[in-house]
């Protein structure tokens with residue numbers, strides 16, 4: 001048996017034979033084409049075939065996020081400039097596969113040089129190149145294997161096209177050698193409920209068919225396990241899924257202290273099962289890949305779809321969070337050396353105020369047409385003045401419940417003052433970690449700094465929660481940290497009033513809260529706050545939890 005360590009990216013245990021992603025096609029030696037026109041036709045045919053295949057995958061993708069990523073890839077494939085550049089390469093002596101490879105290598109260099117979100121899209125471009133070359137060579141599309149039985153998928157990294165087509169019934173778990181905890185592989189695995197480990201060095205040395213197990217919470221992968229282990233791990237997982245499917249009802253601690261468990265969504269399609277409400281409706285999907293902003297009617301329809309699905313329940317709509325890792329072409333934002341520190345989130349309203357006011361008007365119109373309890377919040381608020389201006393604008397549009405996200409340390413430090421204007425706060429721990437630790441959230445190599453158990457992040461969360469308690473106003477958390485069942489205890493103990501996460505993560509968090517009293521959560525939070533490192537914070541919280549539950553020491557009941 002061999003133990004490998006990666007980063008847990010999607011919780012749960014899984015075991016089975018491993019199979020790797022079908023390799024990309026090997027580029028044959030260049031042969032100067034005798035008929036350049038035939039090569040140009042081959043490029044066009046490859047584009048048509050690949051775009052059709054990706055569109056089919058997008059249409060059948062189970063998740064809205066996956067579908068959007070695939071449609072973005074279709075747009076890249078159909079980009080006229082790609083075909084024009086391939087024609088020029090063919091006129092220069094390349095055959096179709098080499099022309100495609102050369103042109104996409106140029107695009108790749110531009111994406112890499114841009115850094116941030118675009119650099120993360122490099123794997124989408126590589127995937128597109130492999131698909132187009134395979135189509136030119138008449139080879140099958142590279143990608144997910146189909147051994148005819150459930151298995152663990154291993155890969156260097158996964159392209160969105162691969163992840164979107166994953167069937168949770170067949171792919172029991174996945175392990176990648178590269179990628180980070182905020183890469184699309186990790187986010188989609190979490191959305192699909194497939195246990196996953198990323199950045200697992202050595203996984204590609206494990207032979208196809210070998211039995212392995214993975215723990216998507218701790219990031220531990222064991223290669224060479226027995227058939228009995230495979231049966232036990234998968235039976236445990238199944239029992240856990242079945243037990244959680246039966247769990248329902250609002251989030252509460254063992255002694256009935258309410259902590260609302262809300263869903264993070266990008267569109268109405270993401271609302272699965274019974275949810276207490278939506279704690280983060282990311283509205284960027286509506287604006288992606290467009291040259292013009294969506295019309296009032298289009299926006300109203302999209303918001304109404306979501307509100308109508310949740311009558312009487314809370315829906316927190318986040319206004320457009322453009323820029324940095326979410327570039328939106330229609331805004332024509334200037335190139336910046338540090339986009340994450342530039343004009344993004346609410347700051348876009350400085351340059352394009354009408355985009356925000358048009359969105360607020362559309363949210364208000366959709367809210368008026370349904371019975372949902374609509375709350376609105378702005379991303380990337382840094383100052384009290386920004387909070388005051390935003391909440392005032394919401395009220396002018398007839399939106400009575402207006403809040404702000406805490407994603408910038410400056411805002412966390414002034415949480416009490418923000419509360420003089422805002423009706424609620426919602427902490428976006430993904431960005432708050434990035435800005436507190438000056439560590440790009442897209443950078444897998446800095447994952448240790450982006451760990452929500454970092455005591456400095458917990459301290460900022462504590463002061464936001466305390467500001468909420470003092471003001472008698474709600475303070476929620478809607479970053480990825482809210483989905484960690486152990487960290488949820490810390491958050492509840494600090495006084496956070498709601499946790500918002502991918503709907504599939506809710507049952508595990510509900511279960512964790514239900515097993516502890518609010519006083520136990522407070523002691524767990526204190527233990528984590530006092531720890532000198534994330535490892536110590538985790539251990540202290542786990543120790544406090546065990547001690548409290550098994551009466552091994554201090555009892556708080």
Ligand code: PEP
Pocket residue numbers: 280282321407427428429430431432478479480
């Ligand atoms: C966050 O930053 O934690 C957050 C929820 O927003 P996003 O991940 O969309 O930036």
Ligand code: MG
Pocket residue numbers: 379407428430431
């Ligand atoms: Mg954010």
